[in-house]
Amino acid sequence: MPINTLKVSRLSKHYGGLAALADVNLNARTGERRAIIGPNGAGKTTLLNIITGEVKPTEGTIFLGNRDVTSLSVHKRVNLGIAYTSQKNNLFDNLSVFENVCIAVQQHLGMFQHMLGFSESVEKVVDSALGLLNLVGLATEKKQLSSTLSYGQQRALEVALALATKPKVLLLDEPTAGMSPAETEEMVELIRNLPRLLTLLIVEHDMDVVFKLADQITVLHYGKVVTEGTPSEVRANSLVQETYLGQHKS
Ligand SMILES: Nc1ncnc2c1ncn2[C@@H]1O[C@H](COP(=O)(O)OP(=O)(O)OP(=O)(O)O)[C@@H](O)[C@H]1O
Numbered sequence: 421m422p423i424n425t426l427k428v429s430r431l432s433k434h435y436g437g438l439a440a441l442a443d444v445n446l447n448a449r450t451g452e453r454r455a456i457i458g459p460n461g462a463g464k465t466t467l468l469n470i471i472t473g474e475v476k477p478t479e480g481t482i483f484l485g486n487r488d489v490t491s492l493s494v495h496k497r498v499n500l501g502i503a504y505t506s507q508k509n510n511l512f513d514n515l516s517v518f519e520n521v522c523i524a525v526q527q528h529l530g531m532f533q534h535m536l537g538f539s540e541s542v543e544k545v546v547d548s549a550l551g552l553l554n555l556v557g558l559a560t561e562k563k564q565l566s567s568t569l570s571y572g573q574q575r576a577l578e579v580a581l582a583l584a585t586k587p588k589v590l591l592l593d594e595p596t597a598g599m600s601p602a603e604t605e606e607m608v609e610l611i612r613n614l615p616r617l618l619t620l621l622i623v624e625h626d627m628d629v630v631f632k633l634a635d636q637i638t639v640l641h642y643g644k645v646v647t648e649g650t651p652s653e654v655r656a657n658s659l660v661q662e663t664y665l666g667q668h669k670s
């Protein structure tokens with residue numbers, strides 16, 4: 421059984437006088453699908469950026485499985501299994517969908533490839549890239565230039581690029597932002613069909629998406645965890661009802 425746990429302990433991030441995060445604890449089990457919700461400026465992206473290593477915390481520790489990764493570089497964390505998809509477009513527009521995934525697979529395999537023969541190594545990259553395109557539903561678009569994909573398909577391709585690093589934990593920052601209802605539905609299906617032992621942290625504003633995907637929810641407010649628990653526990657919280665569910669009450 422893999423240990424795809426992520427533990428964040430007593431995490432704080434100060435920007436001058438502003439506490440973007442204050443004493444945040446979070447424990448995600450192997451295969452857990454945890455949504456992180458909270459109003460604009462609550463600290464959600466800051467939390468993900470600290471987990472990837474992009475931003476240094478003022479205080480606190482991050483454990484991937486049993487390993488303390490707090491002082492490791494972004495690159496080392498990717499190699500250990502922390503992957504991230506942001507809203508920035510990280511695709512090569514002038515390459516095909518297939519080539520984009522091959523490059524990501526090849527980059528990750530890089531350090532192992534000298535152990536394989538040339539044809540074996542090409543085969544491995546191709547197989548792995550095709551498997552990922554199937555997983556994210558882009559097999560029939562593989563020859564298209566990535567720039568010709570719809571917005572929703574480009575976001576799906578970015579998930580494939582993140583998966584190419586063989587993550588244990590995948591961080592998704594607003595995976596459905598800017599999508600049409602149909603694209604949102606497809607992204608929800610894609611996320612639902614990800615490997616069951618992959619641990620997911622999903623920052624998301626769309627509460628329908630949150631309730632469809634999450635088995636645990638963490639609510640951030642002004643940098644603090646105000647509540648966490650299963651969707652039904654979080655739904656019952658009065659602050660959550662006022663902030664998010666006001667219009668949803670029937
Ligand atoms: N590099 C920075 N320098 C100064 N302040 C920052 C920096 N990055 C974030 N902040 C501040 O930290 C707080 C948390 O920001 P963050 O981007 O994490 O919020 P968020 O919950 O992701 O919001 P949103 O829902 O709008 O994406 C905000 O008040 C923001 O202005």
Ligand SMILES: [Mg+2]
Pocket residue numbers: 464465466
């Ligand atoms: Mg954000």
